[in-house]
Amino acid sequence: MSFKEFKNKKIIKILTNSFVLISIPFIIWMLFFDENSYLVHRKFDLEIKDLENTIHFYKNKIEEDKATIKKLEDSLQLERFAREKYLLKKENEDIYIIEFDTLKK
Template sequence: MKRLKHFKNKYVITSIVFVVYILFLDDVDVFTIARQEIKLNKLENERALLLDKFTETKNTLEQLDNTKALERYAREEKLFKRDNEDIFVIVKED
């Protein structure tokens, strides 16, 4: 009976209702915050990957200032060829 005595107090009841509302019923509840944190972590990881790709592409672009380096890149990466030659692509299967 002593336990029920505390629940008759209007301040305790109001506090409990307030806490339940804040944790579960509000627009920004605990579950929404957790989902947003997960989404933020995924976006930060994706941002890091994109920054790595960007720096790699920037370095490649800086190296392509030389004409011979540009031709080498075009031949190796994009499989460009001269008019009088054939290209054989060898694919290594595991």
């Protein structure tokens, strides 16, 4: 008996083992078809990562807004903010908005 025949017999013996015959379909089932499969877990992990990024974004926005609110406690800053963002004006005052054409012709 040559080494190649011995190796083929050994592989066949391993593959026909009842434990292997049951384990392989079980592993395939658990990885791809089960309700709690690897693919489902991977999708949930990506969703969790996306939600954590969203949380981080909104925490940064909250910090920026808190800084803006603290800055607006000063009446001069509040007036400046109202003029720039909402185009508010005082009585008997005219506002001119100047727009520059930045498009190349």
